[in-house]
Amino acid sequence: MLGKGCNFDAFHLAWVEIWGLEVSPKVRHFLWRLCTSTLPTRALLKARHVIDNAVCSWCGKEEETSSHILFDCERSRELWEDSGCASLIEDISGTMCDMVVRWKATNVKKQQRAANLIWLLWAQRNLWVFDGKATPNGLLLSRLDRLSEEYGKYNSMIYKPMQP
Numbered sequence: 001m002l003g004k005g006c007n008f009d010a011f012h013l014a015w016v017e018i019w020g021l022e023v024s025p026k027v028r029h030f031l032w033r034l035c036t037s038t039l040p041t042r043a044l045l046k047a048r049h050v051i052d053n054a055v056c057s058w059c060g061k062e063e064e065t066s067s068h069i070l071f072d073c074e075r076s077r078e079l080w081e082d083s084g085c086a087s088l089i090e091d092i093s094g095t096m097c098d099m100v101v102r103w104k105a106t107n108v109k110k111q112q113r114a115a116n117l118i119w120l121l122w123a124q125r126n127l128w129v130f131d132g133k134a135t136p137n138g139l140l141l142s143r144l145d146r147l148s149e150e151y152g153k154y155n156s157m158i159y160k161p162m163q164p
């Protein structure tokens, strides 16, 4: 089951994969928290006796584990489908590390898009929990496009050789 800790080898491979993604440092850091099971989901807060009820902030039906809120909850599922990245989360057996490592087999742009989407989903979850607000899916998807484009540009600016 996703959300469990990763063994050392999977951990190492996942780290290499996350490090290689063309995403901003905050997205990379977020993925790392996901792989180390340190995202403050309601399930984690309940396990730490911070809250009593671990039910999902969005659907109010299932337990809010990171895999539920980011991959399985209805709103997340819709966005995975609409963003064209659903194939990356078809197999969510094993740990989060295993899943990230499996991404290597797909197109790098798609991996980048999926990483940005996970980060946006968590930000949406927080916006809902703390401010009671939600961004329409269409707007979120154009934000996803922009995020991926911007980081591509930023990267090529940094790595472009100096002009004489």
Ligand SMILES: [Zn+2]
Residues within 6 Å of the ligand: 056, 057, 058, 059, 060, 061, 062, 068, 069, 072, 073, 074
């Ligand atoms: Zn839910």
